[in-house]
Amino acid sequence: DNLNDLLEDPDEVWRDEKTIDGTVLNIYIRNFGKVDIGDGEEAPLYHVAVVYLTDNVPTFVYLHFPTLDDQLVEKYRRGEKVYDRVLQGKVHGAVEGDALYxxxxxxxxxxxxxxxxxxxxxxxDKEFVKY
Structure with missing residues (x-):
């Protein structure tokens, strides 16, 4: 279910034209919040998908995976960042009518x-609207 949410509402989208010669890879990344990893510790759960786009819509998923590893996610942040939720003003913490929104x-x-x-x-940040 995270894959659908990721593809419909990513935090970041990267356009990678160099990894595979002649192929444009679009890398979708989303942070799904923190999860319990035991012993009272939490870590951010990311989902990453490498996709093919048709008319700016993901139509084929080459690869996707969830991960708790920040360094692995960082390796997929390559190429040109073409979308960033924060820069678009669509942040989880925004409330309708506030300056951030x-x-x-x-x-x-x-x-x-x-x-x-x-x-x-x-x-x-997804819980900001409760406060």
Missing amino acids: EGDEFAKGLYQAMMKVRSDSDIS
Whole structure:
């Protein structure tokens, strides 16, 4: 079920024209929040999909997988970033009517800075709307 959610609403999309000569790979990445990995520890659950697009719609999935490994996800962030949820103003923490939802550049910058300094004990950005 994560695959459908990823393809419909990714956090990031990368366009890779170099890995396979003559083929454009589109790499979809989404963070599905933190999951319990035991002993009271949590880690972010990512899902990555390498897809073929027809008219900007994913029509064939070459490869997809969930992972808890940040370094593995980083290896798939290659080529040109063609979509970023944060830069589009579609962040999980945005609430209709607030500056972040409206796409205010200052609010986006603050949000990006906040997301970089978060700790494991912070609430998920997907739960911001509850507070």
